[in-house]
Amino acid sequence: MLTLKQIQENTEAVIAGLKIKNFDAEPYIKQILAKDEDRRNTQKEQDDLLSQINVISKQVGQLFKEGKTDEANEMKKKSAELGEKQKALGTKLDAIATELNDILVRLPNLPYKLVKPGKGAEDNEIVKLVDDTIPNLPADAKPHWELAKDYNLIDFELGVKITGAGFPVYKGMGAKLQRALISFFLDENTKAGFLEIEPPLMVNEASGYGTGQLPDKEGQMYHVGIDNLYLIPTAEVPVTNLYRDVIVSSKDLPIKNTAYSACFRREAGSYGKDVRGLNRLHQFDKVEIVCIEHPSRSYETLDKMVAHVESLVKKLGLPYRILRLCGGDMSFTSAMTYDFEVYSAAQKRWLEVSSVSNFETFQSNRLKLRFRDEETKKTQLAHTLNGSSLALPRIVAALLENNQTPEGIKVPECLQQFMGCSMLTK
């Protein structure tokens, strides 16, 4: 969430910024400023009372020691009265703080200066296009769900039987391809200086709030009611929460983590033509990168992360494009996002395979993730960034479709050492 300081010091800029995200913040901002003023005044009042009570209490102790019982009892009475008032103020303060917080968490993150306004996906800006590897497939080229069946790589029906739609079963070389991609991505990431993490696949409520999935995306996550745990929708959640309530040393920045995890998404309300095969699933594999960076360098780091993800897509030999999302298509929490899409030649469409974002202090404010500034010696919120590197299903879809030949499906060179072959055959 945005910090009160941001809102107080740059009120107009915040309102203007959120307009780019098509969010009319003005009425909320007014409420926030009013509530905050109320909060400060109430707290001052309460603090003064507490201060008086503290002074009296010390005197009571002293008077008892001196044997002045009558005087002490007199003071006790006075303090008890103040205590009543103080308690009432405390209750009021809690209520105000809750109201303030409820409004604050509903405000999306401010977009970065490079983000342009726009309504949705159609207004995203293509910053790079590499389409010279789009293959010339024959007219009878098959989509990946058919190839997966022909080559016995993925069984969607079996998944439906044992679990439900959106839970594919990978078999034989299909399963091995998953493992190959995960290994390849993790190896490349660790080579680039990311520390590998294997996180839990379930998180508690506090973690859900920390990265912002709760409360707004409650229905999107699988919930294990008996233990009140959530299946992670992305490794971003457990990995970023490693740093919840942590003050890191500024010399440790940037912190670079990578993690493979299965990801679980209920995707409530989405069905139909766009979700065939691997295009959208309830469970899928993904390798994630997470960075924690000094505010002055976070956009440099974002660029480096984008360059890194690009190197992966390049090595896989897939046609790709990089988009800078417009205000209307960006997520609630992001300040700037680059999406990677690969071209799926048989479906003749671009598929999103990665989303790399800078959240600035939006997550760290909730997480209380700070670092100590070397100069001022004060704690300051760090910037958090993350991206997929990469999500597997659509990569698999594109690889199968783009690399199909009459002889079989070609395995990209970078995966051959993991697959033990250069061609998938029937």
Add this chain to the structure above:
RNA sequence: GGAGAGAUGGCAGAGCGGUUGAAUGCGGCGGUCUUGAAAACCGUUGACCUGAAAGGGUUCGGGGGUUCGAAUCCCUCUCUCUCCGCCA
């Protein structure tokens, strides 16, 4: 799942109703000494809210209670450890 013990600052570890925000040690930072370093010695060192500042307030796992006053007493939740059970 059953029985018991515990949770205090970056870490270790005292305190068990009244100048205790918290002894002591380690670590960190600054200094003296040294050509430099180590050692030794001296000083300093939690976080948060509020305030221009001085100051005030909160915080000893979380929440609630008793009291004029709680790290200290009571209730509750969470977590950790030991033993038993179960088990990859």
